[in-house]
Amino acid sequence: MSSRAFRKRVTAAIADRRVAAAVHHATWHKVGARAAGMRMLRNPERLRELAGQIKQHTLERLPEYLEQFTANVRRNGGQVHFAKDAAEARQLICELARSRGLKLAVKVKSMTTEEVGLNSALEAAGVRVFETDLGEFIVQLDRDRPSHIVTPIIHKDRRQIATAMARELGCQYTEDPAALTMIARKYLRDVFRRCDLGISGVNFGVAETGTICICTNEGNGRMSTTRPRVQVALMGIEKVIPRLSDLAVFLKLLARSSTGQPMGSYTSLISGPRRATDADGPSEFHLVLLDNGRSEILAGPFAEVLRCLRCGACLNACPVYRNIGGHAYHSVYPGPIGSLVTPLLDRRGDHHDLPRASSLCGACRVACPVNIDLPELLVRMRAAGRASQGRLKKLGFFGWLCAMRSERAYRAAQRILQAMLSDDGSGWTTGGVGPLASWTAGRDLLRPAPRSFRQLWQEELREQS
Numbered sequence: 001m002s003s004r005a006f007r008k009r010v011t012a013a014i015a016d017r018r019v020a021a022a023v024h025h026a027t028w029h030k031v032g033a034r035a036a037g038m039r040m041l042r043n044p045e046r047l048r049e050l051a052g053q054i055k056q057h058t059l060e061r062l063p064e065y066l067e068q069f070t071a072n073v074r075r076n077g078g079q080v081h082f083a084k085d086a087a088e089a090r091q092l093i094c095e096l097a098r099s100r101g102l103k104l105a106v107k108v109k110s111m112t113t114e115e116v117g118l119n120s121a122l123e124a125a126g127v128r129v130f131e132t133d134l135g136e137f138i139v140q141l142d143r144d145r146p147s148h149i150v151t152p153i154i155h156k157d158r159r160q161i162a163t164a165m166a167r168e169l170g171c172q173y174t175e176d177p178a179a180l181t182m183i184a185r186k187y188l189r190d191v192f193r194r195c196d197l198g199i200s201g202v203n204f205g206v207a208e209t210g211t212i213c214i215c216t217n218e219g220n221g222r223m224s225t226t227r228p229r230v231q232v233a234l235m236g237i238e239k240v241i242p243r244l245s246d247l248a249v250f251l252k253l254l255a256r257s258s259t260g261q262p263m264g265s266y267t268s269l270i271s272g273p274r275r276a277t278d279a280d281g282p283s284e285f286h287l288v289l290l291d292n293g294r295s296e297i298l299a300g301p302f303a304e305v306l307r308c309l310r311c312g313a314c315l316n317a318c319p320v321y322r323n324i325g326g327h328a329y330h331s332v333y334p335g336p337i338g339s340l341v342t343p344l345l346d347r348r349g350d351h352h353d354l355p356r357a358s359s360l361c362g363a364c365r366v367a368c369p370v371n372i373d374l375p376e377l378l379v380r381m382r383a384a385g386r387a388s389q390g391r392l393k394k395l396g397f398f399g400w401l402c403a404m405r406s407e408r409a410y411r412a413a414q415r416i417l418q419a420m421l422s423d424d425g426s427g428w429t430t431g432g433v434g435p436l437a438s439w440t441a442g443r444d445l446l447r448p449a450p451r452s453f454r455q456l457w458q459e460e461l462r463e464q465s
């Protein structure tokens with residue numbers, strides 16, 4: 001994505017008032033709900049600090065904890081696979097489906113499967129895939145893309161959802177949310193009866209017990225992980241945590257940060273396939289551990305981003321996200337965390353502009369349940385990406401350097417700047433010449449004073465003498 005393509009997307013997103021209104025409304029609601037949810041905790045700041053420390057500690061000993069985690073998953077009867085990148089993850093899961101003759105997959109909402117592009121790979125391999133989270137189901141029906149990591153249809157209104165469902169499912173048109181939910185429920189019940197492969201992401205992997213934890217707000221998570229005969233969980237390696245007791249800390253924060261709920265409606269702990277004494281569950285449980293650039297991130301200066309729980313709070317808090325929505329980022333991960341993670345995961349360097357999509361107001365840092373210093377990391381990434389800046393900008397900085405080093409050049413620069421900026425009499429610049437035109441179009445700038453401090457000082461001295 002070139003700078004021009006990025007700007008074009010942002011301009012289009014800002015111009016789409018319907019999307020902006022939908023995103024504004026939903027995110028403000030979530031920000032309020034989060035604040036209320038956090039107020040219910042005795043010491044929310046201490047809890048956020050603790051959560052950040054647990055994550056940081058785990059990242060510093062990641063190989064150790066991964067070893068413990070995978071050994072326990074195997075001991076529980078699960079099968080563990082490693083995927084070094086997205087292609088390997090797709091191949092592994094498609095091969096699992098092919099070798100077992102699996103034809104119908106149900107999926108729990110998972111950003112990691114979006115990251116590796118699993119759906120299209122499975123469809124190409126002859127496996128029909130159904131998203132079962134209501135939001136993701138609508139995204140799939142409408143051949144759209146999620147625009148938020150927790151609320152995939154944050155950009156859609158009722159009318160669009162009703163139109164997509166009537167068109168794709170052949171049901172009667174209704175904009176009643178309860179009726180639409182019942183239509184989707186009925187449709188998906190039949191899919192659940194016929195499915196043979198269940199695919200999920202993982203919110204947390206507990207090293208101590210080899211348990212995976214999946215948090216959802218709909219019953220689809222449990223249906224997708226108990227009904228099919230084979231379950232595959234795709235997990236980023238950074239999702240491991242040391243102990244079951246640590247889970248309590250994260251569960252108090254995850255849903256609260258995301259939607260304001262004290263806890264998600266369904267918290268499922270899965271420790272392997274169905275045992276002889278179990279009433280239900282899959283006969284095979286496969287855990288696919290995905291690296292896809294995470295080891296490299298861990299070894300670099302931006303390792304802190306791997307603490308992320310994917311709660312979406314930083315998206316809701318971000319004034320940039322609230323104005324442009326998720327699609328403008330052209331990435332699976334939008335918002336402040338996406339502006340960091342996407343350039344790090346993207347080896348082609350197509351997203352180097354994303355760290356600039358931030359006002360650096362700090363709202364994301366305050367919202368983050370694991371205390372990631374997002375603004376600081378964004379600034380660092382901007383600095384690290386200076387090499388990719390345009391020639392014009394480099395020339396500008398060179399000119400500034402020269403002006404600051406020489407008094408004559410500084411005075412000349414002041415005069416040039418005066419001439420380049422126009423004024424409507426209010427004291428504020430109303431436009432500029434050349435590159436200053438686009439800069440001043442989006443920013444308020446006081447017009448430089450007609451007489452400089454040096455001039456005033458000289459006049460003062462002359463009057464005194």
Ligand code: SF4
Pocket residue numbers: 257307308309310311312313314315337364367368369370371372
């Ligand atoms: S960076 Fe923090 S606030 Fe943003 S999604 Fe991750 S955990 Fe949530």
